Amino acid sequence: MNDVAVVGVGLGRFGNRSDVSFREIAFEAASKAFDDAGISPKDIDFTISSIAFPEALTSQSSPAATVVDYLGLVSKGSMRVEAACASGSAAIRAGYSAIKAGLVNTVLILGVEKMNEVSPIEAIECLARASDVQLEYEPYGITFAGFYAMMARMHMSKYGTTEEDLAKVAVKNHKYGAMNEFAHLRKTISIDDVLKSRVVASPLKLYDCSPITDGAACVILSDADNARKITDTPIWLTGLGAAAEEAYFAAKSDLASVNGARQAADLAYKMAKVKPSDIDVAEVHDCFTIAELMAYEDLRFCEKGQGPSMIRDGQTEIGGKLPVNLDGGLKAKGHPIGATGVAMTVEITRQLRGECKNRQAPKAEIGLTHNVGNTGQYCFVHIYSR
Amino acid sequence: MNDVAVVGVGLGRFGNRSDVSFREIAFEAASKAFDDAGISPKDIDFTISSIAFPEALTSQSSPAATVVDYLGLVSKGSMRVEAACASGSAAIRAGYSAIKAGLVNTVLILGVEKMNEVSPIEAIECLARASDVQLEYEPYGITFAGFYAMMARMHMSKYGTTEEDLAKVAVKNHKYGAMNEFAHLRKTISIDDVLKSRVVASPLKLYDCSPITDGAACVILSDADNARKITDTPIWLTGLGAAAEEAYFAAKSDLASVNGARQAADLAYKMAKVKPSDIDVAEVHDCFTIAELMAYEDLRFCEKGQGPSMIRDGQTEIGGKLPVNLDGGLKAKGHPIGATGVAMTVEITRQLRGECKNRQAPKAEIGLTHNVGNTGQYCFVHIYSR
Numbered sequence: 045m046n047d048v049a050v051v052g053v054g055l056g057r058f059g060n061r062s063d064v065s066f067r068e069i070a071f072e073a074a075s076k077a078f079d080d081a082g083i084s085p086k087d088i089d090f091t092i093s094s095i096a097f098p099e100a101l102t103s104q105s106s107p108a109a110t111v112v113d114y115l116g117l118v119s120k121g122s123m124r125v126e127a128a129c130a131s132g133s134a135a136i137r138a139g140y141s142a143i144k145a146g147l148v149n150t151v152l153i154l155g156v157e158k159m160n161e162v163s164p165i166e167a168i169e170c171l172a173r174a175s176d177v178q179l180e181y182e183p184y185g186i187t188f189a190g191f192y193a194m195m196a197r198m199h200m201s202k203y204g205t206t207e208e209d210l211a212k213v214a215v216k217n218h219k220y221g222a223m224n225e226f227a228h229l230r231k232t233i234s235i236d237d238v239l240k241s242r243v244v245a246s247p248l249k250l251y252d253c254s255p256i257t258d259g260a261a262c263v264i265l266s267d268a269d270n271a272r273k274i275t276d277t278p279i280w281l282t283g284l285g286a287a288a289e290e291a292y293f294a295a296k297s298d299l300a301s302v303n304g305a306r307q308a309a310d311l312a313y314k315m316a317k318v319k320p321s322d323i324d325v326a327e328v329h330d331c332f333t334i335a336e337l338m339a340y341e342d343l344r345f346c347e348k349g350q351g352p353s354m355i356r357d358g359q360t361e362i363g364g365k366l367p368v369n370l371d372g373g374l375k376a377k378g379h380p381i382g383a384t385g386v387a388m389t390v391e392i393t394r395q396l397r398g399e400c401k402n403r404q405a406p407k408a409e410i411g412l413t414h415n416v417g418n419t420g421q422y423c424f425v426h427i428y429s430r
Numbered sequence: 431m432n433d434v435a436v437v438g439v440g441l442g443r444f445g446n447r448s449d450v451s452f453r454e455i456a457f458e459a460a461s462k463a464f465d466d467a468g469i470s471p472k473d474i475d476f477t478i479s480s481i482a483f484p485e486a487l488t489s490q491s492s493p494a495a496t497v498v499d500y501l502g503l504v505s506k507g508s509m510r511v512e513a514a515c516a517s518g519s520a521a522i523r524a525g526y527s528a529i530k531a532g533l534v535n536t537v538l539i540l541g542v543e544k545m546n547e548v549s550p551i552e553a554i555e556c557l558a559r560a561s562d563v564q565l566e567y568e569p570y571g572i573t574f575a576g577f578y579a580m581m582a583r584m585h586m587s588k589y590g591t592t593e594e595d596l597a598k599v600a601v602k603n604h605k606y607g608a609m610n611e612f613a614h615l616r617k618t619i620s621i622d623d624v625l626k627s628r629v630v631a632s633p634l635k636l637y638d639c640s641p642i643t644d645g646a647a648c649v650i651l652s653d654a655d656n657a658r659k660i661t662d663t664p665i666w667l668t669g670l671g672a673a674a675e676e677a678y679f680a681a682k683s684d685l686a687s688v689n690g691a692r693q694a695a696d697l698a699y700k701m702a703k704v705k706p707s708d709i710d711v712a713e714v715h716d717c718f719t720i721a722e723l724m725a726y727e728d729l730r731f732c733e734k735g736q737g738p739s740m741i742r743d744g745q746t747e748i749g750g751k752l753p754v755n756l757d758g759g760l761k762a763k764g765h766p767i768g769a770t771g772v773a774m775t776v777e778i779t780r781q782l783r784g785e786c787k788n789r790q791a792p793k794a795e796i797g798l799t800h801n802v803g804n805t806g807q808y809c810f811v812h813i814y815s816r
Contacts, residue, residue, distance in 0.1 A: 065564075090672060096492065099485040099556065103568070106482065106514040106560035109807035113562075113677035119693065121672030122808065123520035126510040128492040134509035137533075138524050144531035147523070147670060170485065174492035176499075178451075182489070284533060286476060286507030291499035307505065421495035422508065 048143045049271035049278035050428070051150075052081025053390040056260030058228040058378040060160050066102055067114040070156045073260035073383075074115045077152070081264050081274055085115060088264070089148035091122040094135035094155040096381040100170040102161050111154065128174045128417030129331060131155070132261065132385020133424035139265045140281050150266040155386030158258040167256050171381070174418055176291055189253055189332065191293055191419050193245035196334035198299035200247065203349035205337065207247050211238035212355045213333035214251045214375055219361075221372025223403045228257045228378030252333040257378025261386035263393070279393045283316025283427030285309060289420040296419070300349075302335075304423035305342040305416055313344075316427040318410060320344040323366060323427075325395045325405035327388035329416040330373040339414050340368070343425070367405040370395065385424065388413040396430050434529045435657035435664035436814070437536075438467025439776040442646030444614040444764040446546050452488055453500040456542045459646035459769075460501045463538070467650050467660055471501060474650070475534035477508040480521035480541040482767040486556035488547050497542065514560045514803030515717060517541070518647065518771020519810035525651045526667050536652040541772030544644040553642050557767075560804055562677055575639060575718065577679055577805050579631035582720035584685035586633065589735035591723065593633050597624035598741045599719035600637045600761055605747075607758025609789045614643045614764030638719040643764025647773035665779045665797075669702025669813030671695060675806040682805070686735075688721075690809035691728040691802055699730075702813040704796060706730040709752060709813075711781045711791035713774035715802040716759040725800050726754070729811070753791040756781065771810065774799040782816045 054076025056069040064072070078084060093108035104110060108124040127134035132155040139151040159167045172187040180186055199205045215235055221227040233251060241250035271278040287307035290296050297303060313319065320343060328343070330336035337351035345366055346354050354360055360368040371377050371391040374384060392411035394400050411428045440462025442455040450458070464470060479494035490496060494510040513520035518541040525537040545553045558573040566572055585591045601621055607613040619637060627636035657664040673693035676682050683689060699705065706729060714729070716722035723737035731752055732740050740746055746754035757763050757777040760770060778797035780786050797814045 097485055099483055099559075100491060104559060104563045105486060105556055106512060106804065108512075109514070109560070109674070109677040109804055110562045110564075112674070113807075118676050119674055119690065121674055121690075121694070121810070122513070123517075123524070123672075124512040125524075126492060126494075126512065127508070128495070131509075138509070138511075138527065141524065141527035141531040141533060144533075145527040146530065147527060147672075170491055173485075173490060174495070176496045177490045178496075286509075286533075288495070288498070288505055288507055290504050291495040304505065304507075308507070418492065418495055421498075424507070 046144055046146065047268040047280055048140045048265055049280045050263055050389065050393045051266045051271050051274040051278060052077040052264035053393045054080055054262045055226045055387060055390055057226050058257050058259035058380060061258035066107065066156065066158050067111050069258060069260040070111045070154055071115060073262040074154055077262035077264050083274060085117045087150055088117055088120055088152045089150050090142055091117050091120055091152045091154060092135045092139050093122065093124045094131040094382040094386055095124055096126050096128060096131045096157060097170050101159060127422035129381055130385055130415040130417035130422040130424050131382045133413060133415035133426060134422065136263060136385060136389055136426060137284055137286060137424060140284060143265060143267050149270050150264065153263045153265065153386055155383035156260040157380035157382040159256045159380055160258050164256050179292055189245040189248055192332040192334055193248045195299050196247050199334060202300050205352045207239060208235060209352040209355060210252055210333040211235045213330060213336045214238045216361055217330060217369050217373040217375040220370045220403050221376025224371050224377060227372040227376055228255055229376045248332055254331050254374040254379040257380045259378055259380035259383045261383040261390050263386055263389045277397050279396050280429045281426060282429045283312035285311030285425045287423050291421050293419060302338055302342050302416055302420040304420040305414060308423040308425040309343045312425040312427050318427060322410050323412045324408040324410050326366060326368045326412040327391050328368055328414040330369060330375045331379060343414055362405060370400065370403045370405060385415040388415060392428050396428060432530055432532065433654040433666055434526045434651055435666050436649055436775065436779045437652045437657050437660040437664060438463040438650035439779045440466055440648045441612045441773060441776055443612050444643050444645035444766060447644035448546065452493065452542065452544050453497050455644060455646040456497045456540055457501060459648040460540055463648035463650050469660055471503045473536055474503055474506055474538045475536050476528055477503050477506055477538045477540060478521045478525050479508065479510045480517040480768040480772055481510055482512050482514060482517045482543060483556050487545060513808035515767055516771055516801040516803035516808040516810050517768045519799060519801035519812060520808065522649060522771060522775055522812060523670055523672060523810060526670060529651060529653050535656050536650065539649045539651065539772055541769035542646040543766035543768040545642045545766055546644050550642050565678055575631040575634055578718040578720055579634045581685050582633050585720060588686050591738045593625060594621060595738040595741060596638055596719040597621045599716060599722045600624045602747055603716060603755050603759040603761040606756045606789050607762025610757050610763060613758040613762055614641055615762045634718055640717050640760040640765040643766045645764055645766035645769045647769040647776050649772055649775045663783045665782050666815045667812060668815045669698035671697030671811045673809050677807050679805060688724055688728050688802055688806040690806040691800060694809040694811040695729045698811040698813050704813060708796050709798045710794040710796050712752060712754045712798040713777050714754055714800040716755060716761045717765060729800055748791060756786065756789045756791060771801040774801060778814050782814060
């Protein structure tokens with residue numbers, strides 16, 4: 045059985061990284077992953093870059109080649125994968141597939157995005173153009189804060205969710221982000237800070253939104269035989285699910301849920317032969333605070349409508365039933381689009397290895413990543429095991 | 431053994447397609463592939479879109495979601511793959527991997543590019559920015575015609591290749607393009623037409639260059655069990671090779687060869703357990719006429735420097751040793767970047783099924799596709815068998 049494991053991980057520090065170029069921040073992440081694995085570029089068979097919007101955010105088209113070259117991976121085949129905000133998880137899935145298919149033994153997955161190469165307005169427009177430009181962005185000018193605000197309103201209307209519930213997600217994720225040296229926003233905040241912050245798209249306020257972040261993340265995957273040679277602590281990728289839902293927002297069956305994520309989760313649980321209650325630690329896609337509450341429900345950690353009670357009861361903090369986003373999540377660690385899904389895998393790997401010190405989930409044997417592109421058009425759920 | 435086969439193929443007509451939108455030309459190709467396979471969107475498990483430059487060439491970021499939706503593939507997981515001009519072959523490889531890995535049974539691969547949504551100058555700039563913008567495009571303003579002109583000059587200097595040799599490639603590919611109802615440039619031309627055409631980057635003239643084309647191509651892949659249920663003529667994907675060479679042009683070891691393509695070919699031959707002389711029909715990456723001559727050599731159809739003698743002797747026409755680009759190639763069929771590699775697989779599938787009428791390669795049992803991104807940073811060679 046040609047199983048696949050994570051054998052090395054690394055991050056380039058998240059933040060406003062005007063101090064480094066695109067290829068340099070990629071190098072930060074990849075060189076750490078090589079050090080972590082104790083291998084070198086010659087050991088890599090194929091590289092998959094997760095970079096979502098190079099032409100809009102940088103002056104470089106098809107950036108994978110120049111980045112791969114800069115990392116010393118000359119002569120190794122490569123490609124780029126994009127699935128909007130879930131690009132990184134799509135790349136991990138593609139890497140798993142290439143190894144499991146027997147085409148290659150060891151794959152480097154590199155997620156990079158420099159969102160601050162353009163102005164915040166340009167970055168937000170680029171993202172907004174990932175909605176349907178013909179039916180949504182160009183006629184209405186809607187951005188993703190707008191879409192998620194409508195989802196939040198529906199959740200509030202159906203289930204009695206409050207703005208305080210949303211704020212609690214931000215407070216939790218900032219708490220852990222403050223402990224994470226790679227996070228963009230390293231400060232704790234209060235519920236009041238969130239509630240008093242500037243309205244972006246009501247009911248979402250500034251502190252309900254993930255920031256515009258530069259960052260890079262690298263994961264090295266290898267087949268079972270090589271993985272056991274490379275590391276004493278391989279982290280096995282045991283379940284993968286991918287699904288989607290309608291691209292046109294008005295066609296969605298339930299605005300208070302991401303149905304594609306529910307389907308992807310069910311596929312991943314089935315493949316890994318585990319239940320939601322078996323998950324010890326999770327990284328979920330909290331691009332906006334409402335998204336984390338919906339994720340609890342879509343991943344079947346609780347029933348629909350029960351997400352708010354999980355955050356109210358502290359169930360998703362360390363000490364609770366299932367700690368979530370202990371690296372600060374997209375909310376506080378930051379959301380450099382192409383790097384996000386890869387960084388989720390970096391964090392789960394470290395949690396399952398027990399390397400996370402003061403923000404370590406106790407007894408973490410099985411971990412999960414949940415990564416959503418757009419409002420559910422690219423949903424990927426992965427399950428990892430020690 | 432979970433083998434993978436092509437079970438359905440379709441093209442959206444190549445040309446200047448201002449008559450259709452991006453999603454409509456995608457639909458043209460996909461609906462034909464569904465008809466060809468005799469299956470419907472519900473039979474697809476995952477979709478891989480090959481679209482190279484959406485943000486630069488269209489107003490839509492992350493276009494896969496809207497296209498997948500328009501094709502009736504709602505709820506199916508999807509991702510986009512990009513490897514510059516070899517995006518389509520990278521997508522085929524990713525589809526093969528997902529099936530062979532056991533994640534899915536049937537994958538739809540959709541290649542689309544509308545190059546004429548912007549002006550020719552803007553399209554050429556977008557492509558040129560796939561070179562290293564920091565070391566190449568921005569300091570020197572070089573375009574790919576310039577890079578390939580230097581490669582042609584080196585080939586002429588090393589091996590005595592002439593402008594007439596280059597012209598013969600264009601004449602051959604136009605001959606077959608004229609017979610292909612899906613081709614962009616459907617006219618035969620003479621050697622004199624090529625030699626007298628406007629200089630683009632000496633020694634390359636207008637008719638040495640592939641045109642700026644809109645187009646779409648679709649391939650449906652399935653695992654062995656399903657493939658045999660779907661079709662009586664599965665075309666098996668038996669060999670896949672991927673490699674690369676230096677991104678920085680000045681660092682290349684041999685400007686008269688694409689070393690990455692040589693490596694990719696060797697990997698594909700080894701996996702398929704065939705020799706270059708076993709290939710009955712090939713689709714090669716003739717973005718410029720010199721590229722086709724180098725492809726003959728890099729694929730080991732002949733020794734280095736012998737490419738010109740293959741075209742002089744008519745060895746790559748019907749009736750010759752190994753017919754190449756019988757659909758007109760990039761040169762006459764056109765080169766809608768994301769669609770190109772997928773369209774190569776469409777053509778080889780039809781050739782191996784014996785469906786190509788007056789441009790059919792005789793006794794075609796084993797076929798090959800050769801797809802090169804940039805000047806060799808993304809090289810993919812696939813081998814197909816009846």
